[in-house]
Amino acid sequence: AQSVTQPDIHITVSEGASLELRCNYSYGATPYLFWYVQSPGQGLQLLLKYFSGDTLVQGIKGFEAEFKRSQSSFNLRKPSVHWSDAAEYFCAVGARGTDYKLSFGAGTTVTVRA
Amino acid sequence: SQTIHQWPATLVQPVGSPLSLECTVEGTSNPNLYWYRQAAGRGLQLLFYSVGIGQISSEVPQNLSASRPQDRQFILSSKKLLLSDSGFYLCAWTPPGFYGYTFGSGTRLTVV
DSSP: OOOOEEEOEEEEETTTSSSSEEEEESSSOOHHHEEEEOOOOOOOEEEHHHEEOOEEEGGGGEEEEEEEGGEEEEEEEEOOOOGOOOEEEEEEEOOTSSOOOOOOOEEEEEEEEE | EEEEEEEOSSEEETTTEEEEEEEEEOOOOOOOEEEEEEEETOOOOEEEEEEEEEEEEEEEEEEEEEEEEETEEEEEEEEEOOOOGGGEEEEEEETTTEEEOOOOOOOEEEEE
8 A cells, every 4th residue: 555754744945045845755666646735724725736748847836846766755846945844844755556545744834034 | 516414513422322424515416425433643534434325335334334326425333332433533535437526524523
């Protein structure tokens, strides 16, 4: 079964600074990878996804992620964060033939300081 | 366009009382439907999913059950709530044959 690890529980970053959130997955074949963002008390919104092809994926809100098969990673990045980026971020992995189920990491909470 | 509705948004229930959370999807047909529970610091746990009317798969044995009485309706139930059932419940859907959930806005359940 596939699984996801997000090593960082909480990250604090200054507004305008760069942000990188780590995600490591465990799956034998090519995974389907996702990043979601959740504002407090809200549902999750899809930021970006990777299925195949170009390993650098662009998403909404200026986010990008890079798939690195050799490291089993799918890290999320943003060059310059805004105060509105403060939220919880979830990495998720899916696999072919699993009824499109997703396994989520425990999440990383991002705090943005002025 | 497709939309997903989930209600109620907030619920406070006593231990031992029944539960019914509803999720409906509009603007699509034959969606795959999913119920997740979110506990603080523990990410999202898949509870149930359905790939068709009357088809329910359970991921975690527990005090809850799910039903899909109509194509675009997914219901999460319990006959007797436990304190451990407290959490944030999220419904999600995806078109058949496609990966990528759209989530509802969630239900905050507090069992007291």
